[in-house]
Amino acid sequence: MEKVVLVTGANSGIGLALCERLLSQDGELRLCLACRNMGRAEAAKSALLTSHPQARVDLLHLDVGSARSVLRAAQEVKSRYPRVDHLYLNAGIMPNPKVDIKAFFKGLFSSNVINMFATAEGLLTQQDHLNSDGLQEVFATNLFGHFLLVRELEPLLGQEGHPSKVVWTSSSNALRSAFSLEDFQHRSGTEPYSSSKYASDLVSLALNRHHNAQGLFSSVICPGLVMTNLTYGILPSFFWSLLMPIMWFIRMFTNTLTLTPYNGAEALNWLFLQKPESLDSRAKYHSLTSGLGNNYTQPRQMDIDDETSEALYGKLLELEKVVRRQITEEAERQ
Numbered sequence: 001m002e003k004v005v006l007v008t009g010a011n012s013g014i015g016l017a018l019c020e021r022l023l024s025q026d027g028e029l030r031l032c033l034a035c036r037n038m039g040r041a042e043a044a045k046s047a048l049l050t051s052h053p054q055a056r057v058d059l060l061h062l063d064v065g066s067a068r069s070v071l072r073a074a075q076e077v078k079s080r081y082p083r084v085d086h087l088y089l090n091a092g093i094m095p096n097p098k099v100d101i102k103a104f105f106k107g108l109f110s111s112n113v114i115n116m117f118a119t120a121e122g123l124l125t126q127q128d129h130l131n132s133d134g135l136q137e138v139f140a141t142n143l144f145g146h147f148l149l150v151r152e153l154e155p156l157l158g159q160e161g162h163p164s165k166v167v168w169t170s171s172s173n174a175l176r177s178a179f180s181l182e183d184f185q186h187r188s189g190t191e192p193y194s195s196s197k198y199a200s201d202l203v204s205l206a207l208n209r210h211h212n213a214q215g216l217f218s219s220v221i222c223p224g225l226v227m228t229n230l231t232y233g234i235l236p237s238f239f240w241s242l243l244m245p246i247m248w249f250i251r252m253f254t255n256t257l258t259l260t261p262y263n264g265a266e267a268l269n270w271l272f273l274q275k276p277e278s279l280d281s282r283a284k285y286h287s288l289t290s291g292l293g294n295n296y297t298q299p300r301q302m303d304i305d306d307e308t309s310e311a312l313y314g315k316l317l318e319l320e321k322v323v324r325r326q327i328t329e330e331a332e333r334q
């Protein structure tokens, strides 16, 4: 049977580049683009079919920021496919980003300049709000919706003799300093993006602990700094044009400025080819691009521990119960 691959946030940026690369790799794939905007999903499908006319590309309506939409989409997946071989949890948002310009110029002339361009530590804040489920939107989109999707699709992930891979698009901006177990939705801070990405690193570790035996293997990747809708939302394009020469120069000293979605998808594509049992649960797989433009993937140990990972996993299971109850009660009232 052909491999089934589902990609969230597949209609643009790194997700779309991954789809292109996967189809070039394996013409037999059954590729499912899971997107919230069906117009953009159709456009992405047409683009993929232009370069791969024989490809089997399906669309799935999925808003990962809405628990109801996740449950509905998961039902649809179960009715369409007997199993899911690769589940790419790639959709993500960074709403209302603000750059601390003073910190940037201070960092630019310090020994921390490379780390600053790689992680954005101390540079970026966002303004978040509650979504219709009463959850913080960044947490709900980047983390919880994906967690719920994995929970719902468990019967399709890792069947007898067929291990499945779950891959989270995390970030180098996943920082322990932005995350707190007591405030795992990041209600009170100003770095919800960083917190949600750190949480995805923790959840991936917990999924491996709980589900490797059943054949579900979870990994996290960092695509590097890539020019996409997400990054264009951080600064006006005029600023990006000014910054580009600096970024090309910095690329001589650090390999994390991958810049194009194709390069950024390197680690996602690399993981597709690996035996799941050979992967390291505690490593983040980084897409890197050398000064000469060569792409490669490198594992780097994450700053995570079992205790925090297990505690967060427990809290997410609790929250899942609450959200499911809420949805059932609302359905009964209608």
Ligand SMILES: NC(=O)C1=CN([C@@H]2O[C@H](COP(=O)(O)OP(=O)(O)OC[C@H]3O[C@@H](n4cnc5c(N)ncnc54)[C@H](OP(=O)(O)O)[C@@H]3O)[C@@H](O)[C@H]2O)C=CC1
Binding pocket: 008, 009, 010, 011, 012, 013, 014, 015, 034, 035, 036, 037, 040, 062, 063, 064, 065, 066, 090, 091, 092, 093, 141, 169, 170, 171, 172, 222, 223, 224, 225, 226, 227, 228, 229, 230, 231
């Ligand atoms: N660009 C970068 O430098 C980096 C990006 N990342 C991560 O890479 C991932 C992909 O982002 P990138 O390609 O850069 O940015 P894009 O904005 O191009 O892609 C994000 C994708 O996620 C989708 N999406 C957002 N919210 C939802 C939702 N509620 N339900 C379903 N889909 C949704 C978007 O759909 P729509 O078109 O409808 O908005 C879009 O397809 C994200 O997780 C991001 O955090 C990590 C590190 C660096």
Ligand SMILES: CC(C)CCC[C@@H](C)[C@H]1CC[C@H]2C3=C(CC[C@]12C)[C@@]1(C)CCC(=O)C[C@@H]1CC3
Binding pocket: 099, 100, 101, 104, 116, 117, 118, 119, 120, 123, 124, 170, 171, 172, 173, 224, 225, 231, 234, 235, 239, 243
């Ligand atoms: C104010 C300006 C003249 C220059 C600001 C530069 C910053 C916009 C960038 C420096 C490091 C970048 C970075 C990201 C966004 C843009 C920067 C902050 C990310 C946070 C984008 C999303 C990620 O997940 C990781 C990236 C790390 C580096």
